[in-house]
Amino acid sequence: MPxxxxxxxxxxxxxxxxxxxxxxxxAQLLEREFRDELGESTGAAGxxxxxxxxxxxxxxxxxxxxxREVAQDARHTIRLWARRPWQIxxxxxxLAIGIGTNTGVFSVVNALPGSxxxxxxxxxxxxxxxxxxxxxxxxxxxxxxx
Amino acid sequence: xxxxxxxxxxxxxxLSPVIxxxxxxxxxxxxxGYALKREIxxxxxxxxxxxPGMLYGALNRMLELGLIEESDARPDPHLDDERRHYYRITDxxxxxxxxxxxxxxxxxxxxxxxxxxxxxx
Numbered sequence: 001m002p003x004x005x006x007x008x009x010x011x012x013x014x015x016x017x018x019x020x021x022x023x024x025x026x027a028q029l030l031e032r033e034f035r036d037e038l039g040e041s042t043g044a045a046g047x048x049x050x051x052x053x054x055x056x057x058x059x060x061x062x063x064x065x066x067x068r069e070v071a072q073d074a075r076h077t078i079r080l081w082a083r084r085p086w087q088i089x090x091x092x093x094x095l096a097i098g099i100g101t102n103t104g105v106f107s108v109v110n111a112l113p114g115s116x117x118x119x120x121x122x123x124x125x126x127x128x129x130x131x132x133x134x135x136x137x138x139x140x141x142x143x144x145x146x
Numbered sequence: 147x148x149x150x151x152x153x154x155x156x157x158x159x160x161l162s163p164v165i166x167x168x169x170x171x172x173x174x175x176x177x178x179g180y181a182l183k184r185e186i187x188x189x190x191x192x193x194x195x196x197x198p199g200m201l202y203g204a205l206n207r208m209l210e211l212g213l214i215e216e217s218d219a220r221p222d223p224h225l226d227d228e229r230r231h232y233y234r235i236t237d238x239x240x241x242x243x244x245x246x247x248x249x250x251x252x253x254x255x256x257x258x259x260x261x262x263x264x265x266x267x
Contacts, residue, residue, distance in 0.1 A: 018199070026202045029179055029231060033198040036180045057197025065203055 004038055007047065017062045020071045119132070153250045155241035158211065159249045164196050164204045169213065169243040172235040179231065205233060213239035253255065 011034045015027050035056075041050045081088045109115055161169075167186040171177055179201055187195045196204065202261070208214045217232040235243075 002261045005242070020204065022203075026206065029197045029202055033179055033201070035235065037198075053195065053197055061197070061199025061203045065199075067202075068207070 004047070007051070008035065009037060014054075014058060017058065017066050021069055022065045155238070156245040156249070158242055159246050160203065160241070161246045164200060165208060165213070166243070166246055167194065168204060168208065168233075169235060169239055169246075172214060172233060173240070173243065176219060176232045178209045178233070182233075183197055208239070209233075212236055213242055 008031075012031060015023060015030055017025075018030075037050055038047075041047050164186070167189065168182055169249070171182050172186045175237055179198075182205075183201055205214070209216070213236060214233045215236055217234045219232060
């Protein structure tokens with residue numbers, strides 16, 4: 001079981017598990033609280049009991065704080081979107097046009113004769129998407145001979 | 147600390163046990179985190195012992211909801227650590243606690259009507 005100075009260092013490190021917003025406001029208070037509890041615990045058994053309680057506390061409170069921060073951020077984002085619907089609309093439109101254009105250009109280039117499937121090396125076996133489609137249309141017996 | 151637009155007092159029911167016990171303690175007077183924890187532990191016979199994360203998580207939430215506020219008042223600095231934060235209940239917090247107590251009273255009334263009162267109580 002860690003001794004008291006080590007326990008304090010360990011708890012300081014564990015405080016870093018909390019989200020930054022919570023840590024900013026409460027890191028000192030959490031440490032202060034831990035010091036008080038540490039001062040009250042006597043002997044190895046007391047220290048062990050304190051750490052068991054603390055691990056339980058961290059296991060519940062860290063995810064809870066994260067979920068609260070995420071919910072808070074989501075609320076903030078939705079409020080911002082509601083306040084500037086045109087800007088958000090343009091951003092979504094720009095993304096849609098970008099993704100659509102990219103997909104369209106890829107489909108055209110990919111359909112050209114001799115174009116290779118991306119990701120396959122130049123040398124060795126490589127199949128164009130047309131070849132793949134042709135194979136998929138074949139009966140199993142034909143595929144063997146192909 | 148920013149407070150969210152306050153809802154009707156009963157909207158937060160049921161309150162978590164830690165939040166309700168904090169409100170109960172602050173109903174008597176201002177307290178800092180560690181004093182709150184000790185008081186809650188004594189009141190519940192050690193059944194509820196919020197750790198630092200749960201306690202300050204609850205206090206943070208209560209500040210956001212406007213149930214409590216930080217107090218600038220400090221006891222004699224020789225008797226107390228200045229780094230401690232003191233909290234006090236707000237009028238809204240008092241109303242929320244009253245609404246929660248009324249909800250519990252109604253539950254107890256219903257349970258008593260259904261099951262009666264145990265003999266050892």
